Amino acid sequence: MTSLSHDRHCAEIVAQTDLLRATIEGADLTVPVPSCPGWNVGQLLRHLGGGQRWAAKTVRSRAAEPVADQDFRDLAAYTHEDPAVLGPWLAEGAAALAEALREAGPDAALWTPVTGGTATFYARRFTHETALHRADATLALGADYVLDHEVAADALDEWMELGALPMHFEVHPRMRELLGPGRTVHLHATDVADAEWVLDLTGDTITWRRTHEKAAVALRGPLVELLLVTYKRRTPAEADVEILGDADLLAFWLDRVSFG
Known part of the structure; x- marks a missing residue:
């Protein structure tokens, strides 16, 4: 939506x-x-x-x-x-x-x-x-x-929706390797209220939700920086972001996601 x-x-x-x-x-x-x-x-x-x-x-x-x-x-x-x-x-x-x-x-x-x-x-x-x-x-x-924050938030919502489509497992079989127990990724915008996403890789498919909750790894920073990292326009090292938790999981996720 x-x-x-x-x-x-x-x-x-x-x-x-x-x-x-x-x-x-x-x-x-x-x-x-x-x-x-x-x-x-x-x-x-x-x-x-x-x-x-x-x-x-x-x-x-x-x-x-x-x-x-x-x-x-x-x-x-x-x-x-x-x-x-x-x-x-x-x-x-x-x-x-x-x-x-x-x-x-x-x-x-x-x-x-x-x-x-x-x-x-x-x-x-x-x-x-x-x-x-x-x-x-x-x-x-x-x-x-x-980038306007409303546009940036909608862009991340769309990325989550399209990136979670099961069809990606057929087009990019390597994406199945993302799934596993305890694998959750939290994106937390520090400059916009209620701009948080949790990507859940623990089931048979990729799911996501807009929420604040503890995850295996959290990426915190300004909303537009989160968008640029998610779209692989900047690496976490290049962006104004902070990684909390399992940095290897974040790197693995960014390596495997293919949409955009």
């Missing part, structure tokens, strides 16, 4: 893209992106903008099956991008996606790659796809990354 409204997600897709455009203005887009190995900033932005356009096409057509579109995963052709060209292109794609989502409404039925089957999936997913790829570009360019 998302904590942000459909309208808020639509607005954030545009807002996060605008913040990204401001970050890249006049920047060298050939700078490598450490969190996306093999890509530079320009390639990363082509991937993001292409994904937004693909999602807009999916939503507009109320697709009942995956929509074919230009592949923005093979980015060899985008090694020397110009921010003066990419900025407006990104804005156009974000606006088109937000418009398609608003016109569809949150409950419009269409194909989604995981359970859900409504436009809500794309509104939420591309809010956080945009916010996290903004982090990739911002950190690669050596700038400070700031």
